[in-house]
Each structure stands twice: as structure tokens, then as C-alpha cells.
Amino acid sequence: MNDMRLTERKVDAKDMKIQARKVQVYYGDTHAIKDVDVDILDKTVTAFIGPSGCGKSTFLRTLNRMNDTIDICKVKGEILLDGEDIYDKRVDPVQLRAKVGMVFQKPNPFPKSIYDNVAYGPRIHGLAKNKADLDEIVERALRGAAIWNEVKDRLQAPGTGLSGGQQQRLCIARAVATSPEVLLMDEPCSALDPIATGQVEELIDELRTQFSVVIVTHSMQQAARVSQRTAFFHLGNLVEYGETGDIFTNPKDPRTEAYITGRIG
Numbered sequence: 001m002n003d004m005r006l007t008e009r010k011v012d013a014k015d016m017k018i019q020a021r022k023v024q025v026y027y028g029d030t031h032a033i034k035d036v037d038v039d040i041l042d043k044t045v046t047a048f049i050g051p052s053g054c055g056k057s058t059f060l061r062t063l064n065r066m067n068d069t070i071d072i073c074k075v076k077g078e079i080l081l082d083g084e085d086i087y088d089k090r091v092d093p094v095q096l097r098a099k100v101g102m103v104f105q106k107p108n109p110f111p112k113s114i115y116d117n118v119a120y121g122p123r124i125h126g127l128a129k130n131k132a133d134l135d136e137i138v139e140r141a142l143r144g145a146a147i148w149n150e151v152k153d154r155l156q157a158p159g160t161g162l163s164g165g166q167q168q169r170l171c172i173a174r175a176v177a178t179s180p181e182v183l184l185m186d187e188p189c190s191a192l193d194p195i196a197t198g199q200v201e202e203l204i205d206e207l208r209t210q211f212s213v214v215i216v217t218h219s220m221q222q223a224a225r226v227s228q229r230t231a232f233f234h235l236g237n238l239v240e241y242g243e244t245g246d247i248f249t250n251p252k253d254p255r256t257e258a259y260i261t262g263r264i265g
């Protein structure tokens with residue numbers, strides 16, 4: 001399983017894409033994620049909500065082994081992507097992150113041209129046969145991230161020269177360019193104004209027709225607008241997980257109810 005891209009892709013809607021079992025995360029002595037089990041569906045937007053410090057970002061980062069980059073962080077339990085354990089020693093984290101892409105809170109384009117920002121992943125993963133092929137991948141990714149029309153005449157201009165909302169869509173294009181199967185988004189709109197936020201939210205809805213999207217958000221309105229499934233975390237525990245409509249209108253756990261009604265958090 002060295003090259004995870006060789007794995008046949010499953011695309012049936014409502015397929016289980018990621019299964020997490022008894023996941024624990026520690027930062028030194030801090031037990032940040034406690035025994036979390038969750039099934040993430042394909043072609044679905046799943047929102048992680050909960051008060052600050054409850055472990056949303058930590059758990060999100062376990063899904064593409066981004067926590068590997070933090071020395072004191074230890075992950076236990078099992079996370080299966082299409083049934084394969086992503087923490088298996090034979091899995092190459094770089095290949096994994098092409099399959100399970102990530103977009104961060106603050107847009108972080110590379111100090112390169114718009115074109116090179118998007119071409120970077122396909123180049124390092126050898127996804128293009130030649131220049132024409134790479135041009136096509138770049139265009140498709142920029143179109144997929146709903147930013148092509150704004151940048152098509154200045155592909156060689158620096159990505160850092162775009163507006164915040166454009167930079168975030170460029171970062172989404174960069175993630176989409178390697179044809180991910182899951183896209184992780186850690187508060188992707190928190191640095192954006194309401195118009196740019198609306199554009200990214202619309203985009204999320206389009207992206208889920210192709211793959212699974214998992215989004216951490218502080219905004220319950222955003223979770224309600226963009227997601228079909230919601231997971232509520234509290235003090236490192238996954239308290240409640242289900243259809244977004246049910247979580248917001250008929251929460252079963254008093255902690256979920258307290259959070260959504262603004263009494264905690």
C-alpha cells in the first residue's frame with residue numbers, strides 16, 4: 001500500500017469514506033481526543049462544531065496525518081480510508097495528503113505564480129504527462145475552485161497578490177489539483193469577508209458532488225448552511241453526530257443543546 005493512489009476509487013454516494021475507531025490524541029500529557037468513533041460519508045459535507053479547545057482541529061488533522069508534523073503529538077486507534085489504515089507504516093503521508101487534501105484557516109498561497117501554486121502538487125506527484133496536460137489540470141482545478149475567470153489572464157502573477165477570498169479559492173484549487181477524495185477545511189472562511197465567505201460556501205456545495213468535505217467551523221449558521229452531517233465535540237469527546245438538521249433542531253445530548261442555544265462555548 002505504498003502508493004495509495006493505486007487503490008481503486010469508490011464513488012457511490014453515501015459510501016463510507018473514512019471510519020475512525022477509538023481514536024485518542026495526546027499532546028504530551030494532554031489528552032486532546034478521547035475515544036472518538038466516527039464514520040465520514042462520501043460526497044457529503046460533514047461539519048465539526050464545538051467550543052474552543054474541544055479538539056475539532058486536532059481530530060481533523062488526524063484524518064490526513066497532519067499531526068505527524070507535531071513532535072509531542074501521539075495518535076492511537078484506527079483511521080480507515082476506504083478500509084485501509086492510514087497510520088500503517090507503509091503509507092506515505094505525502095501520498096496520503098494528495099488524497100486527503102487540506103485547506104487552512106488563513107489562506108497560505110506559496111510565494112509563486114498563480115499557475116505554479118496549482119501546478120505544484122500535480123508536478124510532485126507526476127500527474128501530468130506533458131506541459132499541455134499540466135495546463136489542463138491547472139485550468140480544471142481553477143475552474144473547480146470557481147476562480148478561473150478572475151485569474152485566467154494573469155496566471156503568471158504572484159498568488160500572494162490576490163484578495164483574501166481569491167487566495168483562499170486558489171488554495172482550494174491547489175488542493176483540488178491532485179484529485180483528492182476527501183477535502184479537510186479548517187475554518188476556511190474565518191479570515192474572509194461575508195461576500196468571499198458566500199463564494200467559498202457555494203463552492204463547498206459544488207465540491208461535495210465530487211468528494212467528501214470535512215469542515216471545522218465556529219459558525220453554527222455556516223454548519224447549518226453547508227453541511228449534511230454534523231459532529232459536536234466537547235472537551236475532546238465526540239458528544240453527538242448525525243444529520244445536521246437533527247443536531248440543530250432536535251439534539252439528544254444536553255451538552256449539544258447547551259452549545260447550540262449559546263449556553264456553552
Ligand SMILES: Nc1ncnc2c1ncn2[C@@H]1O[C@H](COP(=O)(O)OP(=O)(O)OP(=O)(O)O)[C@@H](O)[C@H]1O
Binds near residue numbers: 030052054055058059
Ligand atoms: N500543538 C499543540 N501542542 C499542545 N497542545 C495542543 C496543540 N494543539 C492543540 N493543543 C491542545 O489540544 C486541545 C484541542 O485543541 P484544538 O486546537 O484541536 O481545539 P479546537 O476545538 O480546534 O479549538 P479552536 O476552536 O479554538 O480552534 C486544546 O487543549 C489545545 O490546547
